[in-house]
Amino acid sequence: MDLNKFLSELQSLSPEKQIEGLKALREAATPEQKQLLKHAAENTGNSWFKSALLEITNSGKHVSDIELSQPHGTGDVFDIEAVKSDAISDSIGQMLHELEPIIGSIRVFAEKDIVNFFQSKTCGELEKLNGVLETFESWRRVEQNQPSKEVNIYEEIVKEVDRISQKSQVGIHIDIPKDLVFVLPPSLLRIIISNALRNAVESSNQPTVREKQSIMITGNCNDKFMWFTIIDDGLGLQSKTEVLLKSRHTTKAGNRGLGLAIVDKAVRSMGGNWTLTNSKPYGAEFYFEIPVRE
Template sequence: MNRDEALNAMSSDVPAERLESARYLQFWAIPADIPQLRSFLQAESVGWISRSLKSALARLGDAPEQEIDLEDYLQDDGTQSQEVSALARARIARTVVHELEPIVGAIQYYASREVTDYSSSRTASQVNRMARLLRAIETLGRVSGTPRIQKFDLATLIAKLVEAEQVAAEIVMKVEGPGRLILSSDPDLIELVLGNALRNAAEAINEVLSHGSVAVVYGGTDRDFWVTISDNGKGLPTGSSERLFDVGTSTKEGHLGMGLALSIEATRTLGGKLRLSGTAQGARFEMNVPDGVI
């Protein structure tokens, strides 16, 4: 996409196309585009697109960042919207990573030289755990930000994830759904959520069974799409399904407890819902996400 194409696409009736164009103009618009950007902003009704246009104008010096009306970000009852909360979490995560990353790197460097047999030491284990947590926080910032909406084939994405997990876990996963399902969403966030769910299902089976099974069923309508992943593994601890979505909660020894928390945050960013439940034989993961720009 170039600047002229982005300006032309702002007249599209498809919100996803306008969002892509607005994000391009956010960084590449020039002062001569200001009148058109103002016109686009006045006519725009989608929040994400409006904010990208405001950011473009602010970068060009036409409207300072502080002039953006905060009322746009509030619900009718005056409480913060989920969108503002997500943006705040993303900003905090980026700040934490920026401050801690060099510190963790320095600890790894000096510990590897000062601790005898560092690679097999408990010090290395804990430092590596801290580094993984930092990467998880970085991912949290990513999934809490603005979704990168684009068209993709959910069937192809699921097939890729299933194939990779089958090889890694040495199990067979059954997949049921249309051979092609084109939708508009953020494929990276969807991949993060489904990849984590498939990995959890595979691990649950391998802990208790030599020949367990995982079933993946998916579909969609003109408004949304859904994916269900069921396994006959060890299931969930009694009363734990809601708590498992909290940061730091895990049923697996040595895990950070970030996977499900990141999944729920990613799905929330896309305007969707997750449900995790125990069944008579194993566990069931359900995801439902709107098709299109949130």
């Protein structure tokens, strides 16, 4: 087997196919091939692929040869989800690295060339594009292994409320102890709050014949978990949560459907659970809980 050719072909495949090939390679690699893999790992620029190759060099099993199209072995050698997350994170990071300066340049030129730029449709479209980049950055973060630390929940919520309140046509009321502290990854908490709060604001901003009430944010902590909820008085859900999580289904028409999937990944990565249901008499209720760490 030409190992260099195999690795080159492998890196051109999708993450799922790469994982299958790496599993097969781990089962098939000879001691001599493992030495070559160690050298290949040191020269690859892909962090998750490097880690996977180094893991193979430390494995004990080997057979005489391997075919890329027919991977051998059925054991769960790798943490498949962890490897897939690394691959997705690397891919999104590369995409953002390429797109952000281009979009920044477009905005600079547009501000110079367009009269009343900030009132123009071009400005609005660029804001939407920045929103898409923020969504992908959130997606990249939830795919990474985020460190945990003590976080003041109230302070983090206030930051997100201050950031989005100018876009809300209704008030946002916070009812959470100011000294509520919990151990979790702060970046994941911000992603969850930001997505849930943005959904509540966008839903509450939709026109209705009735006067809508404030968005309510409340939560606390007990000896088992920290819980948190956002309740709005908007239009409510048009479908069940499991339907909304599927591709091209969102809580609102025109959205891209990634927000809920990112929230789901963030909450579950902390061992928590969440729900999104219609509230009474109107609106929707987002709820999540994160277990206390031992």
